[in-house]
Amino acid sequence: MSTLHTVNKSPFTNQSLLSCIAHAKAGDAVLMIEDGVYGAPAGTAVADALAARAGEVSIYVLGPDLAARGLDAGRILDGVNAVDYAGFVDLAAKHDRAVAWL
Amino acid sequence: MSSYEVNGQTVEADEEGYITNLNEWSEDLAKVIAEVEDIDMNEEHWAVVNFLREYYEEYQIAPAVRVLIKAIKKQMGPEIGNNKYMYELFPYGPAKQACKIAGLPKPTGCV
């Protein structure tokens, strides 16, 4: 039994990403979408917090939302994987529940 | 229906007949609304209306019909606090119609 967590707010205006990773359990997935993708690049103020959970929690970012914002998929944090819309659907299907962190 | 006339005053209501300003309610207004609803107010009607007003005052919502009936049952006994009797008192729905007479908004979840 595992959970897909989605985060759609920038971690620089809102605690949602940090709260999300603090409540995710081992085996869960976290997917950054919409403005949530600003949390994905390496070298940000939230990178360490994400990296600390990246072993037990799978962390993803939605590629089309990265591209829309001109963020380079090559510069995202190690351990964060980009997925496309089909990958989003696969994640939703793979987990038992979805939790949106608004 | 968009307003009621009571003691020479006009009280605004929405298109369904719920008054828009809760503070304009009075017993005389309740009688006027009841007349429009074709209800002859007796002691039991008043008990329900007063219960609804007290409930709203305390919780800021009009209770759902099952909550209302359960509470009336507790307060006034099962002869009055049951579905059938409450619908006899208020044929168009105890929560909906009684709330209108009590000057409260339409209950949440009542479509």
Next chain:
Amino acid sequence: MSEDVKKFLYLNRKAPYGTIYALEALEVVLIGAAFDQDVSLAFLDDGVFQLTKGQDTKEIGVKNFSPTFRALGDYEVTKLYVEKESLDERGLSADDLQEIMYEDEDDDWAEKPSIHIVSRAEMADLIADQDVVLSF
């Protein structure tokens, strides 16, 4: 309870008056209570501000819906979980929250508290235990 009963968690993370989320959540809870499900409410992050006592909205021209939480027991919504870490971060304690009680039908209508203070780890377990999580 039948086999069709699902565990629903309403996740409240927003303060009450700055946005419409909190009021909308409460309305959905009240409407959803008509369906016999196993409902819990979680309050974390700024959501804990929804339950503070002494709210008075007279001067800001919006409805004070904090008293409505006390009606939840009538709707058989009796499990409100509040995260301790979220309270601590905001300089709050359980004493700053209003008292919300329900009458336990299965225990001779004894009055019991609906609010349970839980740790962040317990909150994570609660989320992981649900069939459906609705976020506000």
